[in-house]
Amino acid sequence: MALILNIQMYFCIFFIIFHAEGKYNTKKNVIIMKYFLRYPGWKNINDVEYIKYWNHEYKFEDVFDKPITSDNCDNFIRYATIFLGCSYANDLTIMFFSLINFQKHCTMLLNSGNSLDSAYNCTVELLAKTIDIVPLAKLMKSALDSIENYHNFPWTNQKQFRYILCEVLTYLQKTGPLIELVPLIINSDAIDAALLIIKRFLLVRREELERDKIHCQLKSTDLISMWHLWNNEFDTLKTQGKYQEFFMFLNDKISSLVQTTYQKKYVDLGFIFDSNTNRTFLPIPTVNLAQNHKNQSINLVKQTNDVDVMEVIKQQDFSQNPSINLVKQNNEVDVVEEMLQEYMAQYSSIDLIQNNNEVNYLDEMLQEYIAKYSSINSNSITMT
Known part of the structure; x- marks a missing residue:
């Protein structure tokens, strides 16, 4: 009986903690969240129909048009995390769809037998583009963490629970299987193996993403129509004499998707990146309460036209993995083994x-x- 009572007591404590949101956050955090949620970038969070949280559905206008106070600040922090996470989920869905079709195109080139060089170049570009998503994944996770850090019971401290996009963003950064493919051999079997590993990596990440979208009701995105539009655009460019390999066209499209997401949902939301710790911070309003922050020695990198945070992260990754130099393998015939x-x-x-x-x-x-x-x-x- 005592054991049952103890279990019930622990369950009650657990339940109270997780329902303790909105219980008197600090005035300083209230001002920071008000300032943060007024950034114009929040207008770009228009791809989320509503979020689902504690068996309730919340639309964007139902949440962010209300005043933030000390007793509901935690709620707004959680809503902001979920809305932004769901919007990131929509962007990742498009990117995974594009990369998976990119992989299919490379496989088609390889199986056609017309040009091994084209299949090789396609696979190298696909590999590089898949790895290029890592800096964006790091920024996405860091951005969500930076919002949660202002909550009385941040999800980041509850390691036994997975919060939105935690799984997919964490595993997107584990590119070991992809790094091991570099440099790639110009050999049909090696290219085929690389394409299989990339396919596996992308499909598993997509499954993780689907599990992480339990809080989200996204607005409909017709990916098939988008793909047809890309094909039509490519055909139009060819008729205009602007010919390039289709995989280079796809490479440009995915680069544009990544850069647009970074600009609209990181830079335009005012996030501040610390290049020393690879952490993201929320913008602090220049009022008296922020006086204590004036003398901070943290090397905060503001997102400006002359600073590309994703490039900073990419260069850090390259310094840690110097083998990420997508060049042809010379005469090392043992690499496949x-x-x-x-x-x-x-x-x-x-x-x-x-x-x-x-x-x-x-x-x-x-x-x-x-x-x-x-x-x-x-x-x-x-x-x-």
């Missing part, structure tokens, strides 16, 4: 993702990879 051994050693247990629905798929991908490469040796690799 080494890649196979590393892949098998690292992923045979498939313990990175513990969702049952994904295990069978990952196992099939692994078996397909092993079957394709178990017979490859250095003598069978032909260099171009």
